[in-house]
Amino acid sequence: MSDDLIIVGGGPAGVMAGLLFARAGCQVRILEKHKDFFRDFRGDTVHPSTMEILDQLGLLKDFLQRPHNRLDKAQLRVAGRDWTIGDLSHLDTPAPFIAMMPQWDFLDFLRDHAAPYPGFNLEMERPVEAFVEESGRITGVRLENGETLKAKLIIAADGRTSIARALLPVEDLGAPMDVFWFRLGKSEAQEGALRGNVEPGRLLVMIDRGDYWQCAFLIPKGAAQAYLDRGIEVIREEVAKAAPPGLDLKDLDDISDLHLLTVKLDRLERWHRPCLLAIGDAAHAMSPIGGIGINLAIQDAVATANILAGPLSRGDDVDGLLSRVQDRRMWPTKVIQAGQKAAQDRLIGRILQIDKPITEAPLFVRLLDRYPVLRRIPGRIIGLGVRRERVRSPLAPKR
DSSP states (O other): OOEEEEEEOOSHHHHHHHHHHHHTTOOEEEEOSSSSSOOTTSOOEEOHHHHHHHHHTTOHHHHHTSSOEEEOEEEEEETTEEEEEEEOTTOSSSSOSEEEOOHHHHHHHHHHHHTTSTTEEEESSOOEEEEEEETTEEEEEEETTSOEEEEEEEEEOOOTTOGGGGTSOEEEOOOSEEEEEEEEEOOTTSOOSEEEEEETTEEEEEEEOSSEEEEEEEEETTOHHHHHHHOHHHHHHHHHHHSOTTOOOTTOOSGGGOEEEOOOOEEESOOEETTEEEOGGGTEEOOSGGGOHHHHHHHHHHHHHHHHHHHHHTTOOOGGGHHHHHHHHHHHHHHHHHHHHHHIIIIIHHHTTOOSOOOSOOHHHHHHHHOHHHHHHHHHHHHHOSSOOOOOSOOOOOO
């Protein structure tokens, strides 16, 4: 049986799209280049908007039974004290918190629930080398082993280094920073939250993972090698200057503990060609600010299935519908990226350049901390985003 759909990339956008298209009765093949999903320091934040989708699919209860941590507030330490700046607990949604779950566990969860659909096929260690083009249409993919596979539609969900980016124009919005990720031990007495720690020229973000902190130390764009050349002791000293009192840095004792994320903020100007559509990070690389990348990718997958899964399952030509996916998802992408760029340029970029003591928190930080109702605004933006999608793709009749 020939495939209706080939999805390049088995990340959140790819596996969720595979589940939804197979659920609609399509024959789907997902090609993932790695042998498993186990890669640390990928996005682990499952936001309320994504859990709404799981709830609509009847999967939320099962999801929440899997090991995870819950965050419903954001704090910022600046000018020597902690300020509360975000609150998700008041959101009118089935799960008003961020669920912290390793991305490999989340992907395993989606795969397990997609596997019963007859049309769902996930193939690991199947790296795609290029697209196959015939008469101006993308009709299939060529694997690195030389094998060629064809389908009626190809979805590129292979991340910010997508092979689709060689075919489609990219608009680079820029980013003033890169990130070192690492883990630090956490005592039971330390209160869990999403915490930012600001000191002149330094910014340390700490995410509560139960028995450890998942940390992000922000550095100026392109400065990673200079930091690495100075050695782990100097880097630990830099982290210590941004760390809150009592944070134990003993786990940061080797260069191999650091995982570099080269931050990108960009988007495709055009997400499609005949028979080819890019979604998720392949269509728009997001900054790590707000941890929104996974959740935007999931929303892309839902919108894509809403528009294309029914027609594709009936054997219709869906080329004329591909632009509707971009039209639907470009606006929320632009809104969120505009917010991330403003935070990068007006806040983070400036903090990384400050060389004198910070004696007072910015006015907006003081207002958010003083008036709890205001904290719901950033909580809503981070938790639910803009233009939330609802699952409207069909469920194929049982055979």
